[in-house]
Amino acid sequence: MKVGVIGAGAVGVGISNILLMIGSITELALLDLNKELAEGEVLDFSHTSALTFSKNTQMKAGDDYEIIRDADIVVITAGAQIKKGQSRLDLAEINSRIVVDIAKKIEQVAPDAVLIVVTNPCDIVSYFISANTGFSAEKVISSGCVVDTARLMSIVAGKVGIDPKNVFGYVLGEHGSHCFTPKSLISVAAQPIDYYCTTNGIDHIDADELLNEVKQAGFDIFSRKGNTVHGVSASVFRVIQAIHINERSVLPVGTLLRGEYGLHDVVLSLPTVVSQKGAEKILIHPFTDTELEQLHSIASQLQALIKDVAAKTGLQTGHA
Numbered sequence: 001m002k003v004g005v006i007g008a009g010a011v012g013v014g015i016s017n018i019l020l021m022i023g024s025i026t027e028l029a030l031l032d033l034n035k036e037l038a039e040g041e042v043l044d045f046s047h048t049s050a051l052t053f054s055k056n057t058q059m060k061a062g063d064d065y066e067i068i069r070d071a072d073i074v075v076i077t078a079g080a081q082i083k084k085g086q087s088r089l090d091l092a093e094i095n096s097r098i099v100v101d102i103a104k105k106i107e108q109v110a111p112d113a114v115l116i117v118v119t120n121p122c123d124i125v126s127y128f129i130s131a132n133t134g135f136s137a138e139k140v141i142s143s144g145c146v147v148d149t150a151r152l153m154s155i156v157a158g159k160v161g162i163d164p165k166n167v168f169g170y171v172l173g174e175h176g177s178h179c180f181t182p183k184s185l186i187s188v189a190a191q192p193i194d195y196y197c198t199t200n201g202i203d204h205i206d207a208d209e210l211l212n213e214v215k216q217a218g219f220d221i222f223s224r225k226g227n228t229v230h231g232v233s234a235s236v237f238r239v240i241q242a243i244h245i246n247e248r249s250v251l252p253v254g255t256l257l258r259g260e261y262g263l264h265d266v267v268l269s270l271p272t273v274v275s276q277k278g279a280e281k282i283l284i285h286p287f288t289d290t291e292l293e294q295l296h297s298i299a300s301q302l303q304a305l306i307k308d309v310a311a312k313t314g315l316q317t318g319h320a
């Protein structure tokens with residue numbers, strides 16, 4: 001398995017680190033506009049190869065797309081971070097242009113790769129990749145709400161005093177602010193959350209407050225250190241493993257909707273089967289009417305943003 005990582009900044013290096021420390025890939029290629037940065041990171045990583053836990057993954061670095069030739073997976077983390085005074089539309093415009101350009105270059109050397117898009121706003125950027133390149137819908141995966149879901153599981157775990165790995169739930173919709181969490185899906189050790197709280201003498205959890213805490217978690221990290229790295233890196237590693245091992249894991253990644261829940265032409269995170277093929281299938285869940293309304297409202301907001309970005313950038317919209 002060869003993995004390419006585009007962007008040797010904080011997130012690209014965070015993902016590379018996990019891949020090298022606990023992954024089992026054969027080859028890692030780290031590409032950045034700043035060639036020296038990518039080379040320096042790989043040189044630094046190369047000194048882990050003498051240590052017993054290392055798998056001796058072959059490493060390449062540079063600014064030439066040849067290094068990612070025939071990659072099975074390419075993770076895109078390159079692009080700008082949101083700056084003070086910048087609107088969501090500004091960032092969407094800048095990063096959609098950058099990332100579509102990158103995806104076209106990837107297509108030249110690794111047309112069969114599965115792309116995992118981390119650059120924000122990841123769902124909008126993923127949309128423009130699939131509308132402007134030949135990568136099929138299942139091969140363009142936004143890291144979407146995997147990290148938001150991991151935050152939800154840790155927060156609930158903290159409230160009930162149980163291992164986060166025994167907590168289940170989903171954050172769905174768009175990564176960031178336009179998301180929702182169906183309370184009916186939150187459970188602790190397979191027990192519905194309200195039942196668990198009642199039987200264990202714990203106050204019930206309010207789903208709206210919980211979602212606000214999940215959203216706030218990202219801001220709390222960003223306001224202290226100026227970026228978020230570890231949660232998203234672990235989330236992307238989780239998606240890479242699902243593809244690498246052909247796990248058919250159900251993960252809340254973002255993918256292009258093609259009629260699911262009556263929605264088309266928008267990238268949203270929904271429970272999705274992730275396998276060697278990429279985002280193989282979106283599962284259809286019996287959402288309540290209110291949850292379906294939330295999903296449709298989020299889709300409309302994203303479609304409006306897509307229209308604005310397309311008008312400013314000239315990027316194509318629509319899918320065959």
Ligand SMILES: NC(=O)c1ccc[n+]([C@@H]2O[C@H](COP(=O)([O-])OP(=O)(O)OC[C@H]3O[C@@H](n4cnc5c(N)ncnc54)[C@H](O)[C@@H]3O)[C@@H](O)[C@H]2O)c1
Pocket residue numbers: 006007008009010011012031032033034037077078079080081082095098102117118119120122143144147175227228229232
């Ligand atoms: N989806 C998520 O959950 C999530 C979480 C954290 C960060 N992010 C996003 O990931 C992106 C990267 O974050 P970061 O903290 O690593 O930023 P960073 O500034 O540390 O790194 C970005 C890197 O991209 C490189 N780059 C820029 N344009 C490039 C291009 N055209 N080709 C190749 N390399 C290029 C830069 O040289 C830089 O090294 C941002 O858009 C950020 O918002 C997303």
